[in-house]
Amino acid sequence: MLVDAVEVRRSPRARRWRLEVPWGEPVRLTVPRRMSSAEIERVLARKRAWIEEQRRRQVPRLGLEGMAVSQSEARIGVRELVSMLAEEEVEPLGVAYQRIRVGDQRTLWGSCSRSGTLSFNWRLVLAPLEVLDYVVVHELCHLRVPNHSYGFWSLVELRRPRWRELRAWLCEHGPELLAFRASE
Numbered sequence: 001m002l003v004d005a006v007e008v009r010r011s012p013r014a015r016r017w018r019l020e021v022p023w024g025e026p027v028r029l030t031v032p033r034r035m036s037s038a039e040i041e042r043v044l045a046r047k048r049a050w051i052e053e054q055r056r057r058q059v060p061r062l063g064l065e066g067m068a069v070s071q072s073e074a075r076i077g078v079r080e081l082v083s084m085l086a087e088e089e090v091e092p093l094g095v096a097y098q099r100i101r102v103g104d105q106r107t108l109w110g111s112c113s114r115s116g117t118l119s120f121n122w123r124l125v126l127a128p129l130e131v132l133d134y135v136v137v138h139e140l141c142h143l144r145v146p147n148h149s150y151g152f153w154s155l156v157e158l159r160r161p162r163w164r165e166l167r168a169w170l171c172e173h174g175p176e177l178l179a180f181r182a183s184e
């Protein structure tokens, strides 16, 4: 890890240094204003293995940072896609939903309320369509089986035999999607 790959920020309010390894961004070291360059380099040298370990845990990058996506556009897009996909699935599944909501959930991709409201994360617009489709089918299946029992997964499997792969994609890339900041 070279020192120039690190963004050093001097902060008048920082009382001690703080090191962050944010998703898809340079390593960020915030230091008190008077901290010397030699001290900064010592901190970075000492934390080098830790920084590398943090980076290793971050999964392959999708390159989303170059994308200009506004949240309002994304919400409209997700709502349209979800409605279209859900329309195709309600009949084979024998279910009915009340409405579709698109939200800015921190950690969830989708949810299904008892009253039949299906909620989806607008960041799904960043995922492959197949993955979005899996999330829609997953939530629709909850209208039949509200838990994650064997019966639930059998139903998902019936409708989307590749669900394991799609769920794995979401596990792997989900954190990057969740960290994505819209352009507005």
Ligand SMILES: [Zn+2]
Residues within 6 Å of the ligand: 138, 142, 147, 148
């Ligand atoms: Zn579920």
